Amino acid sequence: MKSHTKKLVLNIKDRMEFVNITPQIEDAVQESGVEEGLCLVNAMHITASVFINDDEPGLHHDYKRWLEELAPFDPSPERYHHNRTGEDNADAHHKRQIMGREVVVAITEGRLDFGPWEQIFYGEFDGRRQKRVLIKIIGE
């Protein structure tokens, strides 16, 4: 069994933003030499997501508006008890649960085994500081 571990570092300027990290994941699969296996990609921070969906700006606009409706940003200590700790990012912890922490993608014949529109995104909900994404590949 082969394994390969890689960490990506991201610096997102906005509070909420989605970044297509598919090319970096494909690079990691190449580096691993794995032909048949599984590739885990997860946010290492708890106010961020890794998810698979469409690389379409209108959809990303829609996701942001929708997540803001489901879990509005509110730094006050009234709405979110988490913000009584001095944090202002309780909303980001909620948005991340909707979009998910991780994806697991099949590797087949040395490549990510994707459907026609699948792309891997890093979803940031509390940006403006350095964050990391973990890639772990196992297989043969």
Added chain:
Amino acid sequence: MKSHTKKLVLNIKDRMEFVNITPQIEDAVQESGVEEGLCLVNAMHITASVFINDDEPGLHHDYKRWLEELAPFDPSPERYHHNRTGEDNADAHHKRQIMGREVVVAITEGRLDFGPWEQIFYGEFDGRRQKRVLIKIIGE
């Protein structure tokens, strides 16, 4: 290490529907010859889900009503910017994020290692065309 890859093809008549695909996943585990390992099952399309829950029609009715509340179907370009691309399925991209893209199930002693009520479903949110599900099994 052994690996096994299989793709299921589904044709769902309705826009939103849930299909129990547990028997097909069990068949794939048998075919793989894997006794101890992991089984990834994911939708290959971005307006569909694979999830694990109960095979109970009342619950599926409830899920459909709830997902329609959280992300209503609306083909107009006003509510969802994604629908300005000529698509009408922005709601389906949202519903899929709630229900998830994939499940990873343990294989123990050659079988899916399930709790008493766990069943694997394909969740379609933009049906009436052919879709695929990927099964990837690794182990020994």
Added chain:
Amino acid sequence: MKSHTKKLVLNIKDRMEFVNITPQIEDAVQESGVEEGLCLVNAMHITASVFINDDEPGLHHDYKRWLEELAPFDPSPERYHHNRTGEDNADAHHKRQIMGREVVVAITEGRLDFGPWEQIFYGEFDGRRQKRVLIKIIGE
């Protein structure tokens, strides 16, 4: 390839509660002898979740309030058709979909490869009876 399977038994007194199970998962990784691999942790019941987030009581309070808003407890057969079966836990099946069934965590150099605040929680939404969590580790 090595593999290790372990089941945790939990008895939650309240209907909804979150329990940090990270120490038990770390124990299982030690027992497995796996240095590089993947660790699946999933709820074996369909009204419970396993998720990764912050061990902060204010945040857990916020999650409970938010999940109750998104999918209120209502044992009557009117709101949820699932409760026409004699069950009263339809809300719990919905809450579990928001928080997720499972996490997959990388194992690197014999340890869970975590970001600074990541902790693994069992999320119970229909407690007051015995439930199980499955840990499956594969690697080398």
